[in-house]
Amino acid sequence: MDFLTQPIDPTSERDLAAGGLRLTLVDTSDAAAFDGWIRADFRGFHSGRPKDDVLEEARGYLAGRRTTGVYDDAIPSGEPVGTVNSWVAPLTVPGGGRVDAWAISSVTVAPTHRRRRIATALLGGELRTAHALGVPLAILTVSESVIYGRWGFGPATFATAWSIDTKRVRWAGAETTGRLSFTDAEEYRETGGRVLDRVMAARAGEIALEPYLAHRLIGPLKGDPDAEKYRLVRYDSPEGEPEGFVSYTVKDDEADDFTRHTVEVNYLAAATDEALTALWRYLFELDLVARVKIWTRGVDEPLPALVSDIRGATVTDVEDHLWVRILDVPAALQARSYERDGSLVLDVADDLGIAAGRYRITVADGRAEVVTTGDAADVSLPVSALGSVYLGHDTARGLAVAGRIHGDVAALDRIFRTAVPPRLSTWF
Numbered sequence: 561m562d563f564l565t566q567p568i569d570p571t572s573e574r575d576l577a578a579g580g581l582r583l584t585l586v587d588t589s590d591a592a593a594f595d596g597w598i599r600a601d602f603r604g605f606h607s608g609r610p611k612d613d614v615l616e617e618a619r620g621y622l623a624g625r626r627t628t629g630v631y632d633d634a635i636p637s638g639e640p641v642g643t644v645n646s647w648v649a650p651l652t653v654p655g656g657g658r659v660d661a662w663a664i665s666s667v668t669v670a671p672t673h674r675r676r677r678i679a680t681a682l683l684g685g686e687l688r689t690a691h692a693l694g695v696p697l698a699i700l701t702v703s704e705s706v707i708y709g710r711w712g713f714g715p716a717t718f719a720t721a722w723s724i725d726t727k728r729v730r731w732a733g734a735e736t737t738g739r740l741s742f743t744d745a746e747e748y749r750e751t752g753g754r755v756l757d758r759v760m761a762a763r764a765g766e767i768a769l770e771p772y773l774a775h776r777l778i779g780p781l782k783g784d785p786d787a788e789k790y791r792l793v794r795y796d797s798p799e800g801e802p803e804g805f806v807s808y809t810v811k812d813d814e815a816d817d818f819t820r821h822t823v824e825v826n827y828l829a830a831a832t833d834e835a836l837t838a839l840w841r842y843l844f845e846l847d848l849v850a851r852v853k854i855w856t857r858g859v860d861e862p863l864p865a866l867v868s869d870i871r872g873a874t875v876t877d878v879e880d881h882l883w884v885r886i887l888d889v890p891a892a893l894q895a896r897s898y899e900r901d902g903s904l905v906l907d908v909a910d911d912l913g914i915a916a917g918r919y920r921i922t923v924a925d926g927r928a929e930v931v932t933t934g935d936a937a938d939v940s941l942p943v944s945a946l947g948s949v950y951l952g953h954d955t956a957r958g959l960a961v962a963g964r965i966h967g968d969v970a971a972l973d974r975i976f977r978t979a980v981p982p983r984l985s986t987w988f
């Protein structure tokens with residue numbers, strides 16, 4: 561499969577051409593063309609104009625993605641009015657296996673060309689292309705939660721943000737072992753990449769990271785206004801095995817009292833419980849710090865158990881995070897494992913017609929066999945709801961209450977839900 565060279569989707573090409581717009585793959589070896597695409601992408605997310613070093617770094621990191629642009633040849637700038645990129649990312653599924661997922665990012669439409677169905681053409685094109693290449697599902701993280709349901713995506717993992725009052729909480733976790741030390745992002749890049757590989761393989765919902773995505777978690781990218789403030793602390797086991805790190809910045813003390821700085825955690829990676837506890841303890845016990853803020857943790861982050869005063873560590877936000885769009889029901893459902901056996905007929909509705917059908921899933925010894933069937937349905941649901949329950953999160957009952965899943969929701973929940981909730985701990 562070559563996702564980089566697969567031709568542009570003809571349906572989307574035709575739909576856009578009818579409105580005077582041109583859909584095309586961008587040649588990422590053509591620096592001028594690629595820079596125009598990157599500038600349009602930055603502008604779409606209201607980021608600053610990228611300087612030369614930022615463009616150069618982005619070109620290096622993003623060249624491995626399928627890069628698509630929409631052009632309005634009537635405008636003078638020649639820059640795209642729509643952008644999207646995609647690549648095949650291994651997604652960890654329940655049971656610890658991995659499935660190829662079509663990861664979609666950088667969806668932007670110029671404000672001058674909004675609501676002319678450019679995003680509709682881009683998303684439809686991405687999904688049809690992925691399906692044609694045999695990729696069983698598509699994934700994305702979203703800027704706004706109201707956009708992607710219409711294309712069959714459902715929220716499949718949720719993320720928490722925390723604020724910890726470190727003057728209030730005392731360490732209540734286990735004794736920590738191992739070694740903590742400051743390190744330099746450049747020196748640690750390879751080792752940190754290996755730690756991240758372990759973290760991402762260990763939990764359903766995480767994806768194997770491209771070098772670009774790993775780089776951002778270990779240290780700042782070019783152009784990051786906080787680059788000078790980054791600190792990186794590594795954790796190594798007593799045997800010297802690298803098992804975790806935390807990258808963070810320390811923000812000035814707003815109260816103008818030098819004892820009350822705020823730590824903003826960029827990323828905390830822990831491949832073992834020892835690494836997790838040692839790094840959390842490190843953050844709680846920093847001198848001259850009154851608050852630690854962290855984002856994109858799982859819904860089961862064990863912070864309440866690690867502090868002496870539960871209310872000193874508060875969840876400030878719970879948000880939908882990874883959205884899943886099933887493209888091939890048998891392949892996707894057979895790729896994960898299940899904690900309870902059973903059999904169920906699912907009637908899946910799909911406005912785009914890609915995954916629609918009636919399927920029997922039979923789980924024995926944790927593995928599923930999925931076939932199309934003419935049997936009566938036990939459960940009827942839209943493909944977005946199937947995406948929502950796919951990774952094991954506790955969503956089925958809520959969707960049934962909302963009238964989006966009909967039938968034996970308890971059986972659906974029993975088969976799909978997992979004891980440990982899925983998590984995606986980064987953005988892409």
Ligand SMILES: CC(=O)SCCNC(=O)CCNC(=O)[C@H](O)C(C)(C)COP(=O)(O)OP(=O)(O)OC[C@H]1O[C@@H](n2cnc3c(N)ncnc32)[C@H](O)[C@@H]1OP(=O)(O)O
Nearest residue numbers: 604665666667668669674675676677678679680700702703
């Ligand atoms: C994976 C990612 O990259 S997430 C990032 C998404 N991008 C951004 O948030 C950047 C800023 N926003 C944008 O660039 C654009 O507004 C986009 C990409 C979200 C939408 O692009 P458009 O070309 O305007 O969307 P399009 O015209 O195809 O709209 C299709 C439908 O979605 C709806 N829609 C599109 N964007 C939004 C939105 N932000 N909020 C609510 N509804 C929306 C439209 O109203 C339309 O609805 P309808 O079918 O009922 O008429």
